[in-house]
Amino acid sequence: MIMTRQEFLTSSGVEAQTLEFWLEQEWLIPERNAGGMRFSEHDVARARLIRDLKADLGINDEGIDVVLHLVDQLHGVRRALAQLRAELRREPT
Amino acid sequence: MKDPYEVLGVASSASAADIQKAYRKLAKKLHPDLNPGDKRAEEKFKEVAAAYDLLSDTEKRKRFDSGEIDATGAERPQHQFYRDFAGADDGRPYTNSAGFSDFINEDDAFAELLRRSQEARANRRGEDLRYQLAIDFVDSIAGTTKRITLPDGGTLDVKIPPGLVDGNVIRLKGKGEPGAGKGGPGDALIEVEVLPDRRFTRDGDDISLELPVSLSEAVLGGRIRVPTPTGDVTMAIPKGSNTGTTLRLRGKGAPRRGGGSGDELVKLKIVLPKSPDPELEAFVSNWDIGKNFNPREGSAS
Numbered sequence: 001m002i003m004t005r006q007e008f009l010t011s012s013g014v015e016a017q018t019l020e021f022w023l024e025q026e027w028l029i030p031e032r033n034a035g036g037m038r039f040s041e042h043d044v045a046r047a048r049l050i051r052d053l054k055a056d057l058g059i060n061d062e063g064i065d066v067v068l069h070l071v072d073q074l075h076g077v078r079r080a081l082a083q084l085r086a087e088l089r090r091e092p093t
Numbered sequence: 094m095k096d097p098y099e100v101l102g103v104a105s106s107a108s109a110a111d112i113q114k115a116y117r118k119l120a121k122k123l124h125p126d127l128n129p130g131d132k133r134a135e136e137k138f139k140e141v142a143a144a145y146d147l148l149s150d151t152e153k154r155k156r157f158d159s160g161e162i163d164a165t166g167a168e169r170p171q172h173q174f175y176r177d178f179a180g181a182d183d184g185r186p187y188t189n190s191a192g193f194s195d196f197i198n199e200d201d202a203f204a205e206l207l208r209r210s211q212e213a214r215a216n217r218r219g220e221d222l223r224y225q226l227a228i229d230f231v232d233s234i235a236g237t238t239k240r241i242t243l244p245d246g247g248t249l250d251v252k253i254p255p256g257l258v259d260g261n262v263i264r265l266k267g268k269g270e271p272g273a274g275k276g277g278p279g280d281a282l283i284e285v286e287v288l289p290d291r292r293f294t295r296d297g298d299d300i301s302l303e304l305p306v307s308l309s310e311a312v313l314g315g316r317i318r319v320p321t322p323t324g325d326v327t328m329a330i331p332k333g334s335n336t337g338t339t340l341r342l343r344g345k346g347a348p349r350r351g352g353g354s355g356d357e358l359v360k361l362k363i364v365l366p367k368s369p370d371p372e373l374e375a376f377v378s379n380w381d382i383g384k385n386f387n388p389r390e391g392s393a394s
Contacts, residue, residue, distance in 0.1 A: 029187065033245070042179075042187075045175040045177065046175050046178070048172065049174070052120075052124060056120055056145075057117055057124070058117055068187075071126065071129075072187050072188055073189060073192035074192065075179040075188040076188045076189045076191065076192050077193050078130065078180065079180075080211075084203075084206050084207065084210065087206050087210060088206075
C-alpha cells in the first residue's frame with residue numbers, strides 16, 4: 001500500500017516536525033512524484049524501526065544514524081550473500 | 094504466557110527504572126531488525142516487549158501484582174518488521190554495498206561473482222506493470238483497440254487481437270517501468286476480462302446463439318437475419334425446423350490460431366405470438382395428425 005505524506009503521518013503517529021527531521025537526515029527516503037511524497041510499506045516499517053530505536057531502546061539521534069547505517073550495510077551484505085548463493089547453485093563446481 | 098518478571102529477569106520488587114533498563118538490554122539483543130537472520134529473535138522479542146508493556150504501565154502492573162489481570166492479551170499487535178522489506182525486492186533506496194565493496198576489487202573468483210551480481214543489479218531490467226481491462230464479448234471476437242488511463246494520467250493503447258479469450262494477458266513490450274543502466278524497460282501486462290454477452294456464448298472457437306423464430310418460419314422455412322459478432326448475416330432456415338434445431342454458420346466464430354475461424358451455432362427456438370390466436374387454435378383443434386403425435390413417446394416419463 002502506498003501512502004501520501006498525510007496518510008503516513010496519521011497511520012504512523014509520527015509528528016510532522018519529526019518527519020521533517022528524519023527526511024533531512026535521509027533516514028527515510030520516500031519516492032517523490034508530481035503529487036508529493038509516496039511512502040511504501042518499506043518506508044513505514046523503517047519508520048517503526050526508528051521509533052523502536054528511539055523510544056524503546058533509548059538510542060539518541062546520533063546513535064540512530066549509526067545504527068541505520070550499519071543495518072543498511074548488513075542488508076547489503078545479506079543480499080550479496082544471497083546472490084552469491086544463487087550463482088553458486090547455478091554453476092557446476 | 095510466562096511470568097513477565099521472569100521474562101525480563103527482574104525481581105517483583107524492581108523499580109520502574111530497573112524494569113526499563115532490563116528491557117532495553119534485552120531488546121537491543123533481540124530486536125528482529127537488529128538480527129535480520131535470526132528467525133527466533135522475533136518470538137523472543139515479542140515475549141519481552143509484551144512483558145515490558147505490562148510492567149512499564151504502573152496501573153497495569155498494580156493490577157497484575159494484585160492478581161486482577163494475568164499476563165495474557167498483552168502481546169503487541171502483529172506487524173511486519175523492517176527486515177521483511179529490506180530483504181525483499183532490491184532493498185532500494187536504503188540498502189548499500191559499503192559493507193563489502195573492498196572485496197569486489199580483489200582478483201579472485203569470489204570477487205568475480207560479486208561483480209557479476211552487482212552488474213546485474215546495475216543493469217536491471219525495469220519492473221513489469223500489470224493492468225486490468227474489461228472488454229465486450231463482441232470486441233473479443235472481432236478485435237479492437239482500447240485505451241487505458243494509467244495511474245499517472247498517461248494513456249496506453251491496447252490492441253485487442255480478434256479471438257481473445259477471457260483471462261488472456263496482452264504484453265506490451267517496453268511499456269513497463271524504466272530499467273537501470275543497460276537494462277531495458279519492463280513490459281506492461283494487461284489482463285483482459287471478457288464481459289459476458291446476453292446473446293452469445295463461446296465454446297472453444299465456436300460461438301453459440303439462441304435465436305427465436307416464429308412458428309411460420311419454422312414450419313415453412315425462410316431467410317432470416319442473424320446477429321454475429323462481426324455484424325448481421327442472412328441465413329436460410331429449412332422447412333420443418335424445430336426448437337433445438339442447430340444451424341451452423343461456417344467461419345462466423347472466433348478466429349483460430351494459425352488461420353481460419355470457428356463457426357457460429359444458431360440454435361432455434363420457436364416462439365408463438367404473445368396473444369392467443371383463434372385461427373391457430375381452430376386449426377390445431379382440427380389437426381388430427383398433430384393431436385396424435387406424442388413427442389414423449391419412448392422417453393422414460
